[in-house]
Amino acid sequence: MSWRGHLIVGLLSLAIAVALPFVFNINYLVTQVTLAFIYGTVVTQWNLVYGVAGIFSLAQMALFAVGAYAAAMLGFYFGWSLWIAMPVAALITVVVSVLIGLACLRLRGPYVALLTLAIAQVLYLVIVNDTDCYTTEGSGCLPFFGGVRGLTRFGELGFREWLGEDWRLGNYFVALALLALALIFSAVIMRGPLGLAFRALRDNPGLARSRGISRFKYQIWVFALSAFFTGLAGAFYAANYESIGPTVFSFSLLLFLIAMMTVGGIGTLWGPLLGAILLMGTDEVLRDYQEWRDIGLGLLLVFFVILLPQGLVGLINWRRERVD
Amino acid sequence: MTLDILTQIIASGLTLGAMYAVSTVGLSLVWGSLGMLNLAHGGLMAFGGYSAYYAMGALGLPLPAGLLAAILMGGLLGALTYHGAVRFMLRQKAFETNVVIATVGLAFVLENAVLKLFGAQAQRQPLQVEGAIQVGNVVVPLQNILILATALLLMLLVALLLKKSRIGRAVRATAMNREAAQLMGVRVGQIYALVLMLAGALAAVSGVMISSLTGLSPGMGADPMLKAFIICVVAGLGNVYGAVSAALALGLIEALAQFVLGVRFGFATLLLIVIVVLIWRPNGLFGRQQVTRL
Numbered sequence A: 001m002s003w004r005g006h007l008i009v010g011l012l013s014l015a016i017a018v019a020l021p022f023v024f025n026i027n028y029l030v031t032q033v034t035l036a037f038i039y040g041t042v043v044t045q046w047n048l049v050y051g052v053a054g055i056f057s058l059a060q061m062a063l064f065a066v067g068a069y070a071a072a073m074l075g076f077y078f079g080w081s082l083w084i085a086m087p088v089a090a091l092i093t094v095v096v097s098v099l100i101g102l103a104c105l106r107l108r109g110p111y112v113a114l115l116t117l118a119i120a121q122v123l124y125l126v127i128v129n130d131t132d133c134y135t136t137e138g139s140g141c142l143p144f145f146g147g148v149r150g151l152t153r154f155g156e157l158g159f160r161e162w163l164g165e166d167w168r169l170g171n172y173f174v175a176l177a178l179l180a181l182a183l184i185f186s187a188v189i190m191r192g193p194l195g196l197a198f199r200a201l202r203d204n205p206g207l208a209r210s211r212g213i214s215r216f217k218y219q220i221w222v223f224a225l226s227a228f229f230t231g232l233a234g235a236f237y238a239a240n241y242e243s244i245g246p247t248v249f250s251f252s253l254l255l256f257l258i259a260m261m262t263v264g265g266i267g268t269l270w271g272p273l274l275g276a277i278l279l280m281g282t283d284e285v286l287r288d289y290q291e292w293r294d295i296g297l298g299l300l301l302v303f304f305v306i307l308l309p310q311g312l313v314g315l316i317n318w319r320r321e322r323v324d
Numbered sequence B: 001m002t003l004d005i006l007t008q009i010i011a012s013g014l015t016l017g018a019m020y021a022v023s024t025v026g027l028s029l030v031w032g033s034l035g036m037l038n039l040a041h042g043g044l045m046a047f048g049g050y051s052a053y054y055a056m057g058a059l060g061l062p063l064p065a066g067l068l069a070a071i072l073m074g075g076l077l078g079a080l081t082y083h084g085a086v087r088f089m090l091r092q093k094a095f096e097t098n099v100v101i102a103t104v105g106l107a108f109v110l111e112n113a114v115l116k117l118f119g120a121q122a123q124r125q126p127l128q129v130e131g132a133i134q135v136g137n138v139v140v141p142l143q144n145i146l147i148l149a150t151a152l153l154l155m156l157l158v159a160l161l162l163k164k165s166r167i168g169r170a171v172r173a174t175a176m177n178r179e180a181a182q183l184m185g186v187r188v189g190q191i192y193a194l195v196l197m198l199a200g201a202l203a204a205v206s207g208v209m210i211s212s213l214t215g216l217s218p219g220m221g222a223d224p225m226l227k228a229f230i231i232c233v234v235a236g237l238g239n240v241y242g243a244v245s246a247a248l249a250l251g252l253i254e255a256l257a258q259f260v261l262g263v264r265f266g267f268a269t270l271l272l273i274v275i276v277v278l279i280w281r282p283n284g285l286f287g288r289q290q291v292t293r294l
Helices: A003-023 A027-052 A060-078 A082-103 A109-130 A159-191 A194-203 A205-210 A215-241 A251-264 A271-307 A311-323 B001-036 B041-058 B064-090 B095-118 B142-164 B167-175 B178-183 B190-215 B222-233 B240-261 B263-280
Strands: B132-135 B138-141
Touching: A003 A027, A003 A159, A003 A215, A003 B263, A027 A060, A027 A159, A027 A194, A027 A205, A027 A215, A027 A251, A027 A271, A060 A109, A060 A215, A082 A109, A082 A215, A082 B167, A109 B001, A109 B095, A109 B222, A109 B263, A159 A215, A159 A271, A159 B263, A194 A205, A194 B240, A205 B095, A205 B138, A215 B138, A215 B240, A251 A271, A251 A311, A251 B095, A271 B001, A271 B064, A271 B095, B001 B095, B001 B138, B001 B167, B041 B095, B041 B190, B064 B095, B064 B190, B095 B138, B132 B142, B138 B142, B138 B263, B142 B167, B142 B190, B142 B240, B167 B178, B190 B222, B190 B263, B222 B263, B240 B263
Parallel strands: none
Antiparallel strands: B132 B138
16 A cells, blocks of 8 residues: 555544544443554554564563553552653563563574463463562552552543543543554554564565674564553553553453454554454454354454465455456 | 472372373474464363263263273364364465464364353362372372373373384374475375374373363363473474473472472473573474574
């Protein structure tokens, strides 16, 4: 697609997203679309690592959790305003992600998936298994990371005071801004020299390296860049729900986000976002058949990987090429 | 006193290691010959455990039939994995990563199918033997000894199959070089289906073993699967014999860590070991050096 094409699609989607809560001002809808925006932000960044750079990292949800916990803990222990805690949490996430990237440097393919899964699991176990009381203020015994119950009462964004009943709209538009910035961020990276280097290392590592593209340098770059908005999305997730618990590490959530990328189209700009919206929508429709939801999700994933590994955007691109 | 503790640690470590070995060999075989990381392995374990439970509990069959039911179910699911998904993906360029995603989907289907069929509450595995023997001052349950013996027997059978039989030779040839094996007249598709069936059966048996100690629940496969991956990684993915020794070693380490650091840190220690090994030796301790020609 040309720059103009992307711009038109982007502005149209933005207009719909801005108008949506005013046309249907239903609390439930607004909260769910806010959540879709948060997940959309994560998958557009995960797509940089997995789709564009071709590194099969499963650490993205762990990074999301790092951002969320960092913001919550800065607010809880130091009483920071969430507006300051959120960007700081995003920077902490970048540091953690660079460390993970360094650990993965010598690995390839599925080994990366295994290492990142192990790291995510260690973080989860550290949080859940720590039962020693760090503080006993307020609601009694609380471990340093909040333990199984998680952390609450670490402040809020202040929209209740400002907008009154419509405070959910405040969160909605923050999430929309987050998603828009994340999308522009990844578009600039994908179209720029960095994206070219990532793709070269993905498609033909040998040739790329012989042309002087350093795998070390660009792998660290992609882990650093993709972490910022992931961490910020995590921090905002914590702020949005005013609580955070170890459920963000759940395998089911990880699967849900992988499915978003696969269904939409891995490695494309709009694919992950399209997948996020479609799957959140499908999830709503299937809410009455909750017990079938996970089986359906699993089968959908198998179906897409077998028949449409390029996702829906891949299908559209293929049709367009045929027509041209 | 110290000796008793040591005997205790060795006894539980070997039992853990034997269970891990059975589940790991399946994973390692599938990786070695198909280049496929099977994240549905945990789901297969749960299905195996519940098959034995159903055969012995609801149908009232005797103990060997319970084990046989698990083996048959595991093999059937392995065949289904191949004919339902893997065979369509072998030609894809990004097979290695796409197949992981597909098996993640399968894992979800399996786990939730168990949930729908048998409910969420934990059950007791009826496949048990009562009694215990005395080693010094330590009481070792017969169940542990049965697990150890079954595991050794299965490992022996798998080794014989791979080393001595015609099919085993075909499996090894396919693992070494798919195209060359195919040109020599090996039906690669059949070999793949066979390997997945074998791995499924082994996963099902290990599911029965694990559930006889910890009880049955739909998500019971998740932790053992992660441990099997750890063992595979430490040994080097695809190295079957390395996997068995690594399984026993890690079983002992876990038992030791549980004793020294407390039960809740046993698993965390294993995960830290895998992280260190992967950073230090990216192809595992016994893994072959990957030489990439450009």
